[in-house]
Amino acid sequence: MTRTITILGATGSVGASTLDLVRRNRDMFRVVALTANGNAAMLGELAREFGAEVAVVADEGCLPALREALSGSGIEAAGGAAAVVDAAARGADITMAAIVGCAGLAPTMAAIECGKAVALANKEALVSAGEVMTAAVKRTGATLLPVDSEHNAIFQCLAGNDPAHVHAITLTASGGPFREWEMERIHRATPAEAVKHPTWSMGAKISVDSATMMNKGLEFIEAYHLFPVGVERLRIVIHPQSIVHSMVEYRDGSTLAQLGPSDMRVPIASALAWPARMNTPCAPLDLAAIGSLSFFKPDEERFPATRVAREAVIAGGAAPAVLNAANEIAVAAFLAGQIAFTRIVQSAEDVLARGVPRPPVTLEEVIAVDREARIRAAEMMETVS
Ligand code: NAD
Ligand code: MG
Incomplete structure (x- = not known):
């Protein structure tokens, strides 16, 4: 058909x-x-x-x-x-x-x-x-x-299960190109270094978001809306190989995970053919060749973005829209060489701290919140730099 x-x-x-x-x-x-x-x-x-x-x-x-x-x-x-x-x-x-x-x-x-x-x-x-x-x-x-690989993984792991039995949902994160860098070196990171993702090949904006970990912060908020199990049941774990794309844990102790090569054509194909399947040129994993997979706790001292995003989703209302707009402005400024890498998340947090408008209830109101937050973010950036 x-x-x-x-x-x-x-x-x-x-x-x-x-x-x-x-x-x-x-x-x-x-x-x-x-x-x-x-x-x-x-x-x-x-x-x-x-x-x-x-x-x-x-x-x-x-x-x-x-x-x-x-x-x-x-x-x-x-x-x-x-x-x-x-x-x-x-x-x-x-x-x-x-x-x-x-x-x-x-x-x-x-x-x-x-x-x-x-x-x-x-x-x-x-x-x-x-x-x-x-x-x-x-x-x-x-x-x-x-289509986001993590959310597509969760979507697949939830299929056929009653969401009432979900104990927790764990998003995996590669940790980005600066995962093992010292704070001082992260501060001086250049746009060229930030867009060089270790496991995925992506557009510039999401690559910078992956380096700051704001990508995982945005994904946490995305998961909150797609899979309404509550903030307290959403987790993040660092998994540098990007092989396990995310997991769902059930009340009986079972954890379902989706694994695959780090090629976006796999989750895209899953969405395009859902609930059927279609061919892709991607070979299934050779786990023996991969050998080992590792998992770590996120470090929110060096990478505060996931904390900032979690706080925004808990605050609710317009806060996530303000966070997203401020982050978009900051990422563009970083890519243009105007601000330091560590200013990106800091400036998003600063814009949020200035206060958030009332919760938008229509598309037009969301767009207005976004527009105003962009203006405020740009103004605050000028005063700092
Ligand atoms: P990209 O920068 O490679 O492509 C963006 C596309 O949007 C281009 O076609 C561009 O022409 C268009 N565009 C940009 N600004 C626009 C505007 N103002 N109005 C209309 N069109 C505009 O980005 P990408 O990496 O393909 O990411 C696209 C989306 O998918 C992002 O939201 C990203 O977070 C998400 N995503 C991407 C990946 C990935 O592997 N690239 C993975 C997961 C999620
Ligand atoms: Mg993703």
Whole structure:
């Protein structure tokens, strides 16, 4: 059976892995929409290759280049943030939400409103919108399929089990490239060092988040919304090999874990084919060759991000949206060489300490919280540097 698919963030790392699977399983999918921020040439090429109905650049200035790239193809071209939302609202059977950051929130919500399947990679959208997104999923009957490797692992380990019997959920974390570094060296870490992840190949923003451990903090909040077992039942363990992708412990002492190579095509394939399975080019693990797996307690002295995120989710309301926005601004400033590595999490904590607006209850209110927190984060960064 052929299903229609839309990929939001088609030119990114998750977008490329998704399209690789579509390319290898042509008979399973028909592409409706592909979107990108500004890379019109690449987007145009992909839209032609996959015979998309429409291609959209969020940056309207890139629309002429997209039109040129698509000329004579019969593929529609559109530009602007609202056009990305419109593309998501076309209601493909499955939409891959793979835009980075809160910029992906409105399009992801538009896809959810269609009540079909939404494969969620864009964790910042769920972190920011929290209950607003989960309520929309309930109301519309949409199926939210986690793509983040940890959450996809948990989703698989929960299948067929009654969540009432869950004792705890443990997210694994690689610990990032600075796991064994002294504090002083972490403080002086450069963008080039931060984006060099030991086990995964990913976009720049999530790579920096992995280095600060804010990625695990955001994932903790993501897990809180996807698997409502309560904060006290959510754990984090460091596992440098990234082979065990996460675990669910049950009241009888059983722990179910999902293992696999550290290749995003595995969790993406699980989401795209759910509840069936599809082929990927990834070979199953050779555990004898891997030899040993190790696990450690996280060190929140050197990596405070998971503590800051846990505090934000416990505070609830707008706090996670403020945290996410402040972190996005700080990561961009770090990548631009404007602030030290250790300032990233510190500045997110500082913005949160300035106070949090009242809990947002609509998408528009979440977007307003995000916008204001970004402004405040940028202002506070100027006063410090
Ligand atoms: P990336 O930077 O490689 O790609 C991001 C995509 O979003 C690109 O297509 C880009 O054009 C688009 N985009 C950026 N800004 C935009 C804007 N303002 N409006 C519209 N589109 C915009 O990022 P990625 O690594 O593929 O990550 C995408 C999402 O998936 C993130 O939320 C990330 O946390 C999550 N994720 C990624 C991985 C991974 O292995 N890369 C793993 C788990 C989760
Ligand atoms: Mg992850």
